[in-house]
Amino acid sequence: MAVVKLQRPKLNFGEKIYFGALIKGFFLTMTHAVKTLRGKSVGADELASSGLGVTMQFPEQRWDEHLPEYYRGAPALVTDEQGRERCVSCQLCEFICPPKAIKIVPSEIPSDDPWAKVEKRPLEFEIDMIRCIYCGMCEEVCPEQAIYLRKDYLITGLKRADMVHDKKKLYEIGGTRVGLVNKWNELK
Amino acid sequence: MSDTPSATAELKLPKDQATEKGLVNVQIDGVWHQFPKGTRMIEACRQAQVIVPHYCYHPKLSSPGNCRMCLVQMGMPPRPTPGQEPQRDENGYEIIGWIPRPVIACANTIGENMGIRTTGELVEKCREGVMEFLLINHPLDCPICDQAGECRLQEQSVQHGRGVSRFVDMKVKKPKNVEIGPRIRLDDERCIMCSRCIRFMDEVAGDPVLGFTQRGAHTTLTVHPDRLLDSNYSLNTADICPVGALTSNDFRFQMRVWFLKETPSIDVNCGTGTNITIWTRENKIHRITPRLNDEVNSAWMPDSHRLNFHYIDGEARLTEPLVKSGSRHLPETWAQALASAAAEIKAIPAAQTAIIASGRMTNEELFLTRALAAEIGTSQLALVPRLAEADALLIAADRNPNTTGAKLVLGVEEPYWKLNSIRDGVRNGSIKSLIVLGDDLITDADFTAEDLGKLDFLLQTSVLANPTAEQAHIVLPSAAFAEKRGSMVNLAGRLQRLNRAVEPQGQAHDDWEILRDLILALSGGKNEVYHIEDVFKALAENVSAFNGLTLSKIGHQGAQIADTGYQIPLLANERARKAAGLING
Ligand code: SF4
Ligand code: SF4
Ligand code: SF4
Ligand code: SF4
Ligand code: FES
Numbered sequence: 001m002a003v004v005k006l007q008r009p010k011l012n013f014g015e016k017i018y019f020g021a022l023i024k025g026f027f028l029t030m031t032h033a034v035k036t037l038r039g040k041s042v043g044a045d046e047l048a049s050s051g052l053g054v055t056m057q058f059p060e061q062r063w064d065e066h067l068p069e070y071y072r073g074a075p076a077l078v079t080d081e082q083g084r085e086r087c088v089s090c091q092l093c094e095f096i097c098p099p100k101a102i103k104i105v106p107s108e109i110p111s112d113d114p115w116a117k118v119e120k121r122p123l124e125f126e127i128d129m130i131r132c133i134y135c136g137m138c139e140e141v142c143p144e145q146a147i148y149l150r151k152d153y154l155i156t157g158l159k160r161a162d163m164v165h166d167k168k169k170l171y172e173i174g175g176t177r178v179g180l181v182n183k184w185n186e187l188k
Numbered sequence: 189m190s191d192t193p194s195a196t197a198e199l200k201l202p203k204d205q206a207t208e209k210g211l212v213n214v215q216i217d218g219v220w221h222q223f224p225k226g227t228r229m230i231e232a233c234r235q236a237q238v239i240v241p242h243y244c245y246h247p248k249l250s251s252p253g254n255c256r257m258c259l260v261q262m263g264m265p266p267r268p269t270p271g272q273e274p275q276r277d278e279n280g281y282e283i284i285g286w287i288p289r290p291v292i293a294c295a296n297t298i299g300e301n302m303g304i305r306t307t308g309e310l311v312e313k314c315r316e317g318v319m320e321f322l323l324i325n326h327p328l329d330c331p332i333c334d335q336a337g338e339c340r341l342q343e344q345s346v347q348h349g350r351g352v353s354r355f356v357d358m359k360v361k362k363p364k365n366v367e368i369g370p371r372i373r374l375d376d377e378r379c380i381m382c383s384r385c386i387r388f389m390d391e392v393a394g395d396p397v398l399g400f401t402q403r404g405a406h407t408t409l410t411v412h413p414d415r416l417l418d419s420n421y422s423l424n425t426a427d428i429c430p431v432g433a434l435t436s437n438d439f440r441f442q443m444r445v446w447f448l449k450e451t452p453s454i455d456v457n458c459g460t461g462t463n464i465t466i467w468t469r470e471n472k473i474h475r476i477t478p479r480l481n482d483e484v485n486s487a488w489m490p491d492s493h494r495l496n497f498h499y500i501d502g503e504a505r506l507t508e509p510l511v512k513s514g515s516r517h518l519p520e521t522w523a524q525a526l527a528s529a530a531a532e533i534k535a536i537p538a539a540q541t542a543i544i545a546s547g548r549m550t551n552e553e554l555f556l557t558r559a560l561a562a563e564i565g566t567s568q569l570a571l572v573p574r575l576a577e578a579d580a581l582l583i584a585a586d587r588n589p590n591t592t593g594a595k596l597v598l599g600v601e602e603p604y605w606k607l608n609s610i611r612d613g614v615r616n617g618s619i620k621s622l623i624v625l626g627d628d629l630i631t632d633a634d635f636t637a638e639d640l641g642k643l644d645f646l647l648q649t650s651v652l653a654n655p656t657a658e659q660a661h662i663v664l665p666s667a668a669f670a671e672k673r674g675s676m677v678n679l680a681g682r683l684q685r686l687n688r689a690v691e692p693q694g695q696a697h698d699d700w701e702i703l704r705d706l707i708l709a710l711s712g713g714k715n716e717v718y719h720i721e722d723v724f725k726a727l728a729e730n731v732s733a734f735n736g737l738t739l740s741k742i743g744h745q746g747a748q749i750a751d752t753g754y755q756i757p758l759l760a761n762e763r764a765r766k767a768a769g770l771i772n773g
Contacts, residue, residue: 090331091444106441119365120332120441143331183328187358 064151072134072149075127076174077167080182084115085171086146089122093138093147101131102138118184125167129155145180201280203300215284215303228772229293229304230258238306241315241344243430244382245294247773248487248762249391253295255322255382257344259314262291263303290314315348323349325360325405327377335432337445341380360405368410369417371437371491372426379409379433385425391765392488392758393421393581409433420579423491427477438495439475451689452479452744454676456548456669457493459586460485460756461678463745464494466670466689473497473670473690481745483682486762490583497670500693504652506665507694517663522695522705529662530709532645533564536621542568542610544633546626547588547603549699550674550686552723554590554597555730556703557625563707568619569598570606572627581758584679592752593677596733607633614639621645626666626699630655649702665696672698673720675742681750683734685742 014020035041056063067073079085089106107123109116138147152173157163165173202220206213211222216236223232228251233240243255265282268274275283284303290310298304305311323345330336362376381400386409390396397415402408411417417425426434448467455462455476463479476497478489499505509525510517520528533541541564545557561569571594578585588594594603611634613619622643629635631654640646640659648660657663671692677683692698697705704717717723721739728734733749741747765771 088332089441090336091447092331095444095446106443108441117364118332188327 059154067151071151071153072136074129074134074150074152074155074165074173075132075136075138075147075170076150076152076165076172077125077147077170078145078174078177079171080180081176081178083176084118084184085121086144086177086180087122087125087142088118088120088144088146089125090120090143092141092143096137096141097132098135098137099131099133101128101133102126103128115184117188122167125170127165127170129157129163129165130160144183145177148174148177150174201276203280203282206300212298212300212302213281214298215281215301217304217306220279220281223298225298226769227298229260229262229291229296229298229302231772232298233260233293233304233306240293240306241340241348242294243340243380244384246384246387246428248771249384249387249428250770251295251772252383252387253292255380256292256318257315257322258293259290259311259318260293261305261308261310262287262296263305264299265301312348315344316350319344319348320350320354322380323353324355325377326380327359327364327375329375329378329432333375333378333432334435334440334445335378335429339432340430362406362408369419369422371495372417372422373435373437373440374409374411375433375435376408376410378431379429380431381407381409382430384428384430385409385434388421388425388428389417389419391770392761393419393424395419395421398425420490420492420583421488421581423494424478424488428487436475443469443474448474449689451670451687452685453670453687453689454589454678454684455489455493456589456676456686457496457587458582459584459589459591459679460582461589461676461682461684461746462489462493462582463684464489466497466687468670468689471690471693473500479744483748483759484678484680484684484746484756485582486758488582488758490579490581493583497668499652500668500670500690502652504654505693505696506650506653506657506663507696508665509695510657510663510665512661522697525662525664526705526709529647529664529706532661533621533623533647533710536644538565540618540620541566541623542570542613542619542621543623544607544610544625544627544629545569545571545594547571547574547586547591547594548626548669549590549594550672550676551590551593551597551683551727551734552674552720553625553699553703554594555723555727556700556707558598560623560703560707560710563710568606568610568613570610571603572607572629572633573604574632578757581761582756584756586679589678590676592679592681592750593675593683596677596750597727597731599731611635611639614642617642619643622647624648624656624660625703626650628654628656630659649699651696664702665692665694666699666702667692667696671696672700673739674700675724675739677749678746679752679754680756681748681752681754682746683737683742683749684746685739685744 077087089104091104094102094104103126104122105124106120109119109121136149139149150173202213206222212225214221214223214232216233216238221236230240230245240258240260242258245251245258263284263286265274266285277283282301364375364377366374368374386398389398397412397417400407401410423436426436447469451466453464453466455464462485463481465477465479466473467475476494478485478487480487508519509522511520511525543561574587575585576587620643626649637659646660647662648657649664649666650657651666651668669686670689672686673688674686675683700720700723708715724739728737
């Protein structure tokens with residue numbers, strides 16, 4: 001690998017003794033302190049916080065409405081408009097998952113099932129939420145748009161076993177997702 | 189390969205040098221090589237370590253040349269006008285005139301001074317074109333297709349595909365998920381019409397039930413009306429199908445291949461000793477496929493043998509030592525079970541003790557069995573013969589995988605003949621104590637429960653629960669073929685290795701360890717054998733056929749150690765086809 005030499009910026013005397021920066025920082029902090037005491041800090045209203053208006057009283061108060069669109073919470077499986085489970089148990093997410101949180105037992109769809117032409121679906125699908133690092137790789141790798149990181153972040157349990165989301169729980173969290181590619185349509 | 193002209197000797201042309209050896213000169217991607225006459229271009233490239241992408245070509249089958257994936261550019265020296273000397277380069281090779289159109293490498297044979305280009309714009313464009321045509325009607329099935337991960341079409345699309353389809357029309361619909369035989373599922377939309385399966389059934393299995401119907405984009409692979417693809421070799425078609433058109437019902441949707449670990453080993457269902465690969469994930473076997481060995485099974489294996497592994501983690505598996513108390517068997521620790529076994533064996537005179545070993549044991553286990561017989565002091569040692577019909581391809585009449593090994597290790601011509609006298613001994617009461625290693629006497633050796641009931645002591649080692657174990661006083665759980673290491677000698681005298689693909693289930697022990705521990709429990713000696721390599725070493729020192737060998741020296745392709753004169757019928761067929769020039773590999 002080529003070695004790139006970086007030129008450090010030249011500092012003048014004032015910068016070298018960093019006294020100016022200290023004072024700047026002090027004033028910044030003080031401005032926020034005064035704003036807070038006057039109840040004018042950022043997000044004070046929406047968080048409807050208690051006391052001085054800066055501390056959110058979790059869990060009575062939640063920040064759920066403030067979650068950004070791109071928030072990555074618990075991964076979950078979704079069904080489509082027709083109620084079909086989108087996952088075909090291709091096991092790519094199981095393969096890509098860095099902490100090996102996913103475990104899938106694939107199975108064949110019986111021939112009398114309305115979706116028999118899809119041929120394959122998971123018999124069991126487990127995500128160990130103790131292991132999951134919310135990286136979103138499963139969502140990215142899924143060729144069937146079947147797994148998404150939803151906004152659920154409160155994943156708790158009293159036992160290790162409680163922390164393993166099985167197929168039922170995953171569909172519960174995931175729910176229905178509309179507007180995705182409908183690959184297994186009548187033309188297929 | 190250039191010749192340095194010397195002052196005295198006349199310059200010899202590369203052409204003449206090659207002809208002397210019966211070879212021809214071929215330039216592949218700019219490098220000159222020599223190959224035997226009659227070699228196919230694709231084989232020559234393979235031997236020169238240049239991979240030509242292909243679908244329909246299979247070294248063990250004829251080459252119809254119908255997929256066109258193997259197109260390469262070819263060149264020959266231009267034919268000189270009469271009286272004109274051919275032009276040569278400084279090394280004496282004639283100057284190659286390149287043909288502007290591509291040729292298929294799989295069905296054309298090489299010629300003297302031929303040039304082959306497997307790269308370049310022409311070849312690359314051909315491959316891209318063929319790939320685009322193949323993918324026009326191909327379904328987007330990879331997520332549900334068992335072949336994904338070992339699919340040639342996927343691999344070549346990565347290298348030569350476009351990534352995006354330009355095809356705007358509707359794809360052709362074909363039958364999907366068709367049961368064409370008891371073990372094979374067909375998906376016609378995925379078929380790329382390479383005809384490998386058709387040729388295999390015709391040329392190797394000798395049961396030509398597959399064929400194409402329709403034409404063009406509607407070509408459909410199908411099974412002959414009123415027939416099924418039910419040959420005992422049908423699963424080989426799933427192995428050679430380059431795509432997921434033919435898949436195995438047994439392996440269907442069990443596991444993705446990229447999770448599987450491959451362990452090379454050998455099949456133990458008959459004396460042929462077919463080379464296999466065991467595919468496992470964690471401690472579970474998911475499938476078994478044949479492994480190439482030109483001296484044993486070529487590239488094939490019978491279905492009945494490859495599917496015979498589900499018992500390993502099945503219901504009947506024995507997972508802990510059992511000792512009979514009253515009419516029931518109760519679990520016991522290994523140490524206790526071995527100690528009581530040794531005490532019981534010692535309590536009965538050696539003359540009234542017999543050992544019945546198994547032709548399914550490895551050489552190492554048989555060697556230790558010999559030591560066990562010596563330790564007890566009995567000469568009553570026999571194996572259980574297991575004969576059935578041979579199938580004129582790979583399955584041998586002798587269903588014991590190690591009869592030849594038993595002959596060599598035990599040093600007897602006929603390891604089975606004492607079985608009758610032992611059976612009589614048990615019946616007339618002259619044998620009171622019986623050690624049965626691995627085999628089920630009631631099912632396989634004409635013993636009855638009543639016979640075994642007469643014994644004072646019956647010890648059995650076994651993988652599965654069985655009627656003999658039912659009668660045994662002590663049952664020791666042993667390891668299945670995929671759980672142990674060791675070696676066996678096939679009917680043709682080839683020494684081959686078993687490898688451990690999975691750990692033994694539960695508390696089951698490797699057979700050689702059980703034998704070693706039993707011998708130690710009898711003798712009260714100190715253990716000096718810790719590895720199977722140690723056992724093999726002792727075997728190699730004691731039995732002349734194994735002299736100078738070690739387990740690692742055997743290698744994955746085996747080593748010929750005896751000449752038995754046995755011919756594997758499938759190999760004879762294959763060699764005949766090769767001699768006739770029908771196949772190349
Ligand atoms: S978010 Fe990451 S860690 Fe969690 S299940 Fe998906 S791939 Fe695994
Ligand atoms: S990658 Fe998607 S389709 Fe494949 S197993 Fe995971 S969730 Fe199912
Ligand atoms: S045959 Fe290959 S390319 Fe076609 S669906 Fe199966 S894995 Fe995909
Ligand atoms: S089923 Fe497979 S092996 Fe047979 S012709 Fe089609 S692609 Fe080739
Ligand atoms: S491999 Fe040559 S045409 Fe198919």
